[in-house]
Amino acid sequence: MKSKGISLFISNRILQHLAFWVLSIYIIGSYFSISNELKTIDFIYSLFFHIPLLLLVYVNLRYHIPKFLLKQRYIIYLLLSIFNLATAFFLHQVLFDVIIPILPTDFYMVSFTDASVLIAIFIIYLVLTTLLKLSKSWYELQQLEKERLSLELNSLKMQINPHFLFNSLNSMYSLARKKSDKAPDAILRLSNLMRYMIYEVSEEVPISKEIDAIQDYLDLQKLRLEEDANITFTVEGATEHQMIAPLLFFPIIENSFKHGLKGDKGTNFVRIMIKNTNSELTFHVTNNKGTTDHSEEGKYGGIGLANVKKRLQLIYGDSAHMEVNDAKDSFDVSIKIKWND
Structure with a gap:
């Protein structure tokens, strides 16, 4: 009362x-x-x-x-x-x-x-x-x-790229037609990713959960890519107990697959790195650019990156810093978030 x-x-x-x-x-x-x-x-x-x-x-x-x-x-x-x-x-x-x-x-x-x-x-x-x-x-x-x-955040939950879902389902269909042993694992990863995005995210999530979701996303992307595409994801430091805003890095990762991986055979790559310490978290993505369609010229920054930058400012303020490097043959995005004591 x-x-x-x-x-x-x-x-x-x-x-x-x-x-x-x-x-x-x-x-x-x-x-x-x-x-x-x-x-x-x-x-x-x-x-x-x-x-x-x-x-x-x-x-x-x-x-x-x-x-x-x-x-x-x-x-x-x-x-x-x-x-x-x-x-x-x-x-x-x-x-x-x-x-x-x-x-x-x-x-x-x-x-x-x-x-x-x-x-x-x-x-x-x-x-x-x-x-x-x-x-x-x-x-x-x-x-x-x-x-x-x-x-x-609710919008991001529902913002799984339709092309990504379409490609993933097509790849799973192809695996099922071939009776591949990879089909059940692919279905499980897509299920895990959708469950996480729709049901499990809140204002903050453990970094480890965000990493698991990123890994599921990357594994599903690999299903549709050429085998020579070099996709790496490295994680350094403890991530079990530190909390972070959910789905923060997904627009950047999606951007790297959307605009990258368009070079000659053997030159395509996406490299993702997450490093966490007691004082700060570092997230870094770099991808090759290759040939860019006329419709995509000048769009590497994109609305997705602008939204990420704004979310960082609103949630973390001066504790977060985002740096974008748009080079001739590659595109790099780095984010640093300092943890408050």
Whole structure:
């Protein structure tokens, strides 16, 4: 029940604002109280004191921040903030010097706050609420990015290249027709790969599972390739317990098979290496290019590599680095991910 109330408070913007202002009224009333005990007049004074504060804060939150600060129009935002502060100060003076004295009330209230103290309070509220707004915007942005990453991962799960599946099934059919002993193993590897991609991946997976999936993918690719194609996959270091974002390297590996392996007989290769240490993980793929069709010229980077780079930035930030080397006869991609202590 307690956690449900906390969740309601976190998700309800009105409750958050109400709680902030109730606390603020109490603090201001206590700060300006003329005695050690809070009295009704202290709260009434605090309520009037908050009228220009409310104007100051909500003009800033509703208009100045979204229309100027978040759009990086900093000079205009600064000038408007100064004007906003001046307006709040003027309203405070009018309230306590003009309006309150003519109100039919038994209480006598005057503003005994020095101008410098009053401006300082207004600036504190302006800066504090701006920081709260920016932090909330940042949090909401992170949540959106997290949801986008989740959608992207679900998309990757279903993104097994149709040509790859078609070629794999054709190769299996050919093996079955020949009654080859390799057919059951090929079917098992395809089943394992699809199970992993569709059901087993989550936000993070052990590197060892990702390696097993890569190995299944490579073995299936070999079924359709010439025997002289040189495909190697080496793994160094312990990978059982370290976790990684799933399907991170698959677009790069798929890219190497899609655009590579097009040279003369005996020159085709794809070399993949994963090295893991206590401080970082290194992933490297290189493939020959050979003859490129006109329709593929300039596409070695591809959307897949751009997506991988963006995922790296979103998930690992500055801890990850991706380097692409598009040479005349080969294409190399290297990724380094530093593990946080």
